Amino acid sequence: MAKDIIINDDIIKQGERKHIHLEIARLYDSTEMSLDIEVTRGKEDGPVLFLSAAAHGDEINGTEIIRRILASQSLNDIKGTVIAVPIVNAYGFNTKSRYLPDRRDLNRCFPGSSEGSLAARLADVFIRDVVDQSTHGIDFHTGAINRTNWPQIRACLDDTEVSKMAKDFAAPVILNEQLREGSLREYCYNNNVPIILFEGGEALRFQKNAIQSGFDGTLRVMAGLGMIDPSALPVPETNPQYLKNNYWVRAPQSGILITKKQLGESVEKNDVLGVITNAFGQYSVDITASNAGVIIGATTSPLLNQGDAAYHIAQRE
Ligand SMILES: [Zn+2]
Known part of the structure; x- marks a missing residue:
């Protein structure tokens, strides 16, 4: 029972x-x-x-x-x-x-x-x-x-x-x-x-x-x-990727984010994820990955202050 x-x-x-x-x-x-x-x-x-x-x-x-x-x-x-x-x-x-x-x-x-x-x-x-x-x-x-x-x-x-x-x-x-x-x-x-x-x-x-x-x-x-x-049931489109050690990459400077990488993309160490500039293009600062991994999260706002979280990356197991 x-x-x-x-x-x-x-x-x-x-x-x-x-x-x-x-x-x-x-x-x-x-x-x-x-x-x-x-x-x-x-x-x-x-x-x-x-x-x-x-x-x-x-x-x-x-x-x-x-x-x-x-x-x-x-x-x-x-x-x-x-x-x-x-x-x-x-x-x-x-x-x-x-x-x-x-x-x-x-x-x-x-x-x-x-x-x-x-x-x-x-x-x-x-x-x-x-x-x-x-x-x-x-x-x-x-x-x-x-x-x-x-x-x-x-x-x-x-x-x-x-x-x-x-x-x-x-x-x-x-x-x-x-x-x-x-x-x-x-x-x-x-x-x-x-x-x-x-x-x-x-x-x-x-x-x-x-x-x-x-x-x-x-x-x-x-x-x-x-x-x-x-x-x-539907068959999954891909096999899951096993990841660990997630970390946020933060904006090195305040400004407008022009993103170069999308959610789900794999990245290598030092890859440029995006560029921070201003409305006149007077400067351009790269945001780079500190380790290889996969982008599991990202900001949806192009307006970032210095230190704001921009990309969430996790490493492969
Ligand atoms: Zn929640």
């Missing part, structure tokens, strides 16, 4: 699909801050996979990826359960902000506490009602405002189940990245819930390639876990 899934006294039985609305807090004017969850349980027992997006409220490509998964035929006949949370930080989503009302970053507040700050309370509900009932997870992110990311999985690859999920997802890049204190990935790692983090595109935008990569990858992970039939 499969274990019950219970969220806020609501029992979701095998073969059921339920929408659950949880009130987290009230804002100054009594506006409700809520967490909405949709649980889909197949008739047969299997893994419990959570899908979460917009923990950083302005990172909305993942919200669209989960919306498409929820609308997909694939969900009609699954083994196991999908717990979908397309908007974890509803406050940030509504205000187009990465943060919570107390200006905290939710992804540094896990596991949270029922008596802590607003961010800690939201983290606590998310952990108890979603993560602690799951066997696996995928968390969706994008670059920050004015930064875009090549579709990539970030994961701690020393865990074999995590490593398998990353490989099955088959995004163009798999970045072996250590855990940050207070992050959802750290909590999951310490509590044996294999999790991968998807990064793709830019905050406050829908980017077709990132959304497609996230959607296809999620279905491939579900197939890898035995939750859906793999035969109808």
Whole structure:
């Protein structure tokens, strides 16, 4: 007999699909801050996979990826359960902000506490009602405002189940990245819930390639876990590149960036990535790669101050 899934006294039985609305807090004017969850349980027992997006409220490509998964035929006949949370930080989503009302970053507040700050309370509900009932997870992110990311999985690859999920997802890049204190990935790692983090595109935008990569990858992970039939799934266009040691190349001078390299391009040490000039072309300063690697992220703004992050590069494993 499969274990019950219970969220806020609501029992979701095998073969059921339920929408659950949880009130987290009230804002100054009594506006409700809520967490909405949709649980889909197949008739047969299997893994419990959570899908979460917009923990950083302005990172909305993942919200669209989960919306498409929820609308997909694939969900009609699954083994196991999908717990979908397309908007974890509803406050940030509504205000187009990465943060919570107390200006905290939710992804540094896990596991949270029922008596802590607003961010800690939201983290606590998310952990108890979603993560602690799951066997696996995928968390969706994008670059920050004015930064875009090549579709990539970030994961701690020393865990074999995590490593398998990353490989099955088959995004163009798999970045072996250590855990940050207070992050959802750290909590999951310490509590044996294999999790991968998807990064793709830019905050406050829908980017077709990132959304497609996230959607296809999620279905491939579900197939890898035995939750859906793999035969109808699209084959990945390329094998993922395994990367590590990511670093940002910063603008050596303020000015206007004329970019020479695109996301996903391979670069050699000392390659010119872009040139900083001014509106009259009175100077020209090269931005160069300090190591060989692949461009996994970049600024989308041509206006840079000295020290602003311009290109995010990771080295091959
Ligand atoms: Zn994020």
